[in-house]
Amino acid sequence: MEIVEYSRPRSIDEALRLIRDRGGTPIAGAAWLRTNAKTMKLGVDLSELGLDFIRETASGVEIGAMTSYRRIETSEVLAQRFGGALGAAVCHVVGVQLRNIITIGGTAAGRYGFSDLNTVLAALGAKVVLYPNTVLDFAKYVEAGAEVPFLIEKFLLPARARAAFSQFRISESDFPVLNAAVAKTETGWRIAVGARPAATRLCPRAMAMLGREARPSDAAIAEAAAQATVELRFGSDIRASAEYREAILPALLRRAILEVRG
Amino acid sequence: MNITMTVNGKLEHLECAPGDMLTEVLRNAGHVEVKKGCDTGNCGACTVLVDGKPVLSCSYLAARADGKEVTTIQGRVEEARRFARFLTAEGADQCGFCAPGFTLTVLAMREELPNPTETDIRHYLAGNLCRCSGYEGQIRAIRNYLEANHE
Ligand SMILES: Cc1cc2nc3c(=O)[nH]c(=O)nc-3n(C[C@H](O)[C@H](O)[C@H](O)COP(=O)(O)OP(=O)(O)OC[C@H]3O[C@@H](n4cnc5c(N)ncnc54)[C@H](O)[C@@H]3O)c2cc1C
Ligand code: FES
Ligand code: FES
Numbered sequence: 484m485e486i487v488e489y490s491r492p493r494s495i496d497e498a499l500r501l502i503r504d505r506g507g508t509p510i511a512g513a514a515w516l517r518t519n520a521k522t523m524k525l526g527v528d529l530s531e532l533g534l535d536f537i538r539e540t541a542s543g544v545e546i547g548a549m550t551s552y553r554r555i556e557t558s559e560v561l562a563q564r565f566g567g568a569l570g571a572a573v574c575h576v577v578g579v580q581l582r583n584i585i586t587i588g589g590t591a592a593g594r595y596g597f598s599d600l601n602t603v604l605a606a607l608g609a610k611v612v613l614y615p616n617t618v619l620d621f622a623k624y625v626e627a628g629a630e631v632p633f634l635i636e637k638f639l640l641p642a643r644a645r646a647a648f649s650q651f652r653i654s655e656s657d658f659p660v661l662n663a664a665v666a667k668t669e670t671g672w673r674i675a676v677g678a679r680p681a682a683t684r685l686c687p688r689a690m691a692m693l694g695r696e697a698r699p700s701d702a703a704i705a706e707a708a709a710q711a712t713v714e715l716r717f718g719s720d721i722r723a724s725a726e727y728r729e730a731i732l733p734a735l736l737r738r739a740i741l742e743v744r745g
Numbered sequence: 746m747n748i749t750m751t752v753n754g755k756l757e758h759l760e761c762a763p764g765d766m767l768t769e770v771l772r773n774a775g776h777v778e779v780k781k782g783c784d785t786g787n788c789g790a791c792t793v794l795v796d797g798k799p800v801l802s803c804s805y806l807a808a809r810a811d812g813k814e815v816t817t818i819q820g821r822v823e824e825a826r827r828f829a830r831f832l833t834a835e836g837a838d839q840c841g842f843c844a845p846g847f848t849l850t851v852l853a854m855r856e857e858l859p860n861p862t863e864t865d866i867r868h869y870l871a872g873n874l875c876r877c878s879g880y881e882g883q884i885r886a887i888r889n890y891l892e893a894n895h896e
Contacts, residue, residue, distance in 0.1 A: 486762070517764075
């Protein structure tokens with residue numbers, strides 16, 4: 484990775500100014516950025532902006548953009564929430580040494596197809612806060628991106644939701660072949676599917692089939708899982724064909740829904 | 746650019762390009778015990794501790810290590826030698842290329858997890874690939890090492 488100029492601002496206003504006015508590139512963990520062959524005119528290191536936090540608020544949980552995967556995986560606050568789905572989504576990513584580096588903000592900003600964490604955030608109905616005060620629905624943001632150069636400050640998660648993450652990988656620390664997350668939130672059931680291999684998407688019609696039902700029947704679950712395969716598009720890559728992904732999705736979804744339903 | 750970090754307890758003033766990764770900068774400064782395996786964040790050979798936490802030096806920006814404490818296997822050489830005896834006893838080391846990164850990760854695990862189960866051990870070390878050993882001997886060596894430390 485080539486960086487012409489490097490800056491490590493101490494304030495988030497200064498970081499945003501460098502990104503907006505001087506065309507700076509935000510640097511989070513840099514683990515993915517470093518694979519980029521392009522020369523970076525100005526690298527803006529976000530590590531000293533105080534964005535490494537997980538905190539409970541009156542309305543839910545906030546996670547700062549620079550929070551590492553390892554911190555998410557070992558957080559007691561998160562272990563007690565969402566069925567541990569956030570920890571389950573990050574703990575497969577290579578090893579502890581990489582998870583001490585990579586961040587939730589870099590993952591969200593990249594809107595990567597393979598992302599496990601983005602699938603859980605979408606299912607939970609998380610919001611992403613672009614500094615200073617743009618609040619976007621996370622699932623919509625993954626679909627559409629953000630227009631101007633932006634700086635992700637934090638993520639807002641609901642106070643309560645039951646959730647589960649399920650995935651299929653060829654080997655433990657490889658990229659996923661397919662992933663899915665299911666949540667029962669105050670507005671009803673939510674289902675997100677990622678690594679298709681394209682980025683995570685909600686399945687609105689499958690979600691509507693489960694509605695707000697606290698304990699959907701096994702038949703309703705099977706129907707919703709089948710519906711998800713109809714409304715999503717799948718692609719082929721070196722890990723699996725589109726047909727294979729489509730074939731395994733109902734099993735991943737059934738498992739996750741049953742885990743949430745109990 | 747110039748950066749200053751404490752490497753194995755000694756203050757070092759180093760020069761690097763803003764985009765350099767820590768592996769390169771440490772090796773250029775003579776710390777060749779830091780191994781470069783895949784250089785893509787997958788194998789764990791390049792593991793060092795930054796402020797006590799294990800990180801992949803191939804994926805860690807050297808500029809960010811400015812002002813921090815970096816530990817390579819040479820900084821923990823006594824414990825490394827002791828652990829190596831357990832590896833040898835199980836025939837769990839062949840070419841040894843993975844050993845510096847692997848051993849530092851084991852030492853970090855010992856500090857982070859008080860009583861790891863076998864599942865915890867396998868999970869903690871999932872990012873340390875070894876192309877020679879087949880892992881079973883390493884797992885036995887770790888278990889024996891942790892038990893001996895408890896006694
Ligand atoms: C070897 C390897 C294996 C991996 N395997 C998996 C896997 O199995 N599953 C999985 O889900 N993920 C996997 N990942 C990806 C990883 O989870 C992260 O998503 C990725 O490394 C990006 O995080 P980062 O903190 O390194 O971001 P960076 O590389 O620093 O940044 C990524 C992008 O986001 C931008 N950016 C960063 N932070 C912000 C911010 N706050 N505001 C605006 N823009 C920002 C950067 O400019 C850059 O464009 C893997 C990564 C590696 C290196
Ligand atoms: S050299 Fe760093 S992970 Fe392989
Ligand atoms: S002993 Fe050869 S790579 Fe591990």
